[in-house]
Amino acid sequence: AAPTVACYETATWNGSTCSYDVSGTQPxxxxxxxxxxxxxxxxxxxxxxxxxxxxxxxTLACWETSxxxxxxxxxxxxxxxxxxTDTQVxxxxxxxxxxxxxxxxxxxxxxxxxxxxxxxxxxxxxLNLTINTGGGSSGTExxxxxxxxxxPHASAILDVQSTSKGxxxxxxxxxxxxxxxxxxxxxxxxxxxxxxxxxxxxxPGFYYWNGSAWVQL
Numbered sequence: 001a002a003p004t005v006a007c008y009e010t011a012t013w014n015g016s017t018c019s020y021d022v023s024g025t026q027p028x029x030x031x032x033x034x035x036x037x038x039x040x041x042x043x044x045x046x047x048x049x050x051x052x053x054x055x056x057x058x059t060l061a062c063w064e065t066s067x068x069x070x071x072x073x074x075x076x077x078x079x080x081x082x083x084x085t086d087t088q089v090x091x092x093x094x095x096x097x098x099x100x101x102x103x104x105x106x107x108x109x110x111x112x113x114x115x116x117x118x119x120x121x122x123x124x125x126x127l128n129l130t131i132n133t134g135g136g137s138s139g140t141e142x143x144x145x146x147x148x149x150x151x152p153h154a155s156a157i158l159d160v161q162s163t164s165k166g167x168x169x170x171x172x173x174x175x176x177x178x179x180x181x182x183x184x185x186x187x188x189x190x191x192x193x194x195x196x197x198x199x200x201x202x203x204p205g206f207y208y209w210n211g212s213a214w215v216q217l
Contacts (some may be wrong), residue, residue, distance in 0.1 A: 007046035035073035062121040082117035083124040091132045091143055097125070105131045173197035174207065177214040 002011050002020055009024035029039050030048050037052040057066055057075055064079040088094055095101045098111045109127040116123030132145055144152035144159045152159030160167055174195040175181045183191070187209040195207050195214075206217040 007043050035070050062119070063117075081124050082119075082121055083126065085126050085128050087128040089130045089132070091145065094129060094131065096127055096129070098127075102127075102129055103131065105129055169194050169206075171196050174199065174202045174214060176200035177202055177207075177216075178212075180209070183209075 002013075003022060005011050005022055006024070006026065008026050009022050011020040011022050013019075014021045026041065027046070027048065029041075030050060033039060033050065034052070034054065036054050037050050039048045039050050041047075042049045054068070055074060057068075058077060060066055060077065061079075061081065063081050064077050066075045066077045068074075069076045086096075088096070093101055093103045096109065096111070097113075098109065100109070102109070106127055106129045109129075111125050111127070113123045113125060115121070116125075133151070143157070144150060144161070146159075146161035148161075150161070170193050172182055172193045172195060174193070174197055176199060180187050183193075189209060189211045191209040193207055194205070195202055196204055198204065202214065202216075207214040208217065209215075
């Protein structure tokens with residue numbers, strides 16, 4: 001009887017050897033397969049069947065891009081969310097854009113601004129807040145501005161402490177000693193300013209309002 005042969009083989013009777021000669025070789029497996037493809041030989045059709053499909057591209061945030069890595073046969077996602085830091089220095093308390101009132105220094109709070117970056121992506125803002133604590137004594141409230149968080153002196157409504165910085169008072173351009181301009185409304189008696197202008201009878205320097213005129217210190 002003729003031998004059983006594979007789909008790619010043929011059997012012919014050889015009268016010299018008095019036997020069947022079987023010939024034919026299996027087709028070579030396909031080459032150049034993508035990393036996600038596999039090949040299996042189909043004896044019914046006598047050809048290689050290639051199966052498999054590329055993994056679906058992941059859903060990306062607007063700041064991300066993806067590329068397919070054939071070495072790992074997976075998508076590589078790159079890009080980071082636009083972000084920034086909001087640095088604030090306040091006394092006693094501060095209400096941030098998240099609606100929370102902070103009474104202590106904080107550098108961990110975050111807030112997402114929808115569409116806040118230049119490319120329209122959401123922007124993540126981190127708060128860098130320094131709270132300088134003010135205090136009171138003998139029922140009198142006071143404010144302390146310093147770098148060590150110490151409370152104000154009991155006799156002071158404002159206690160400013162620094163070993164390397166000064167106090168910068170409002171700088172205005174006075175017109176003359178008899179004119180309250182450019183102060184809005186009627187100046188309070190004792191109002192102190194630093195004049196930057198040379199005009200009529202005023203020169204640059206500190207002036208206070210005595211109720212009717214500016215007096216140079």
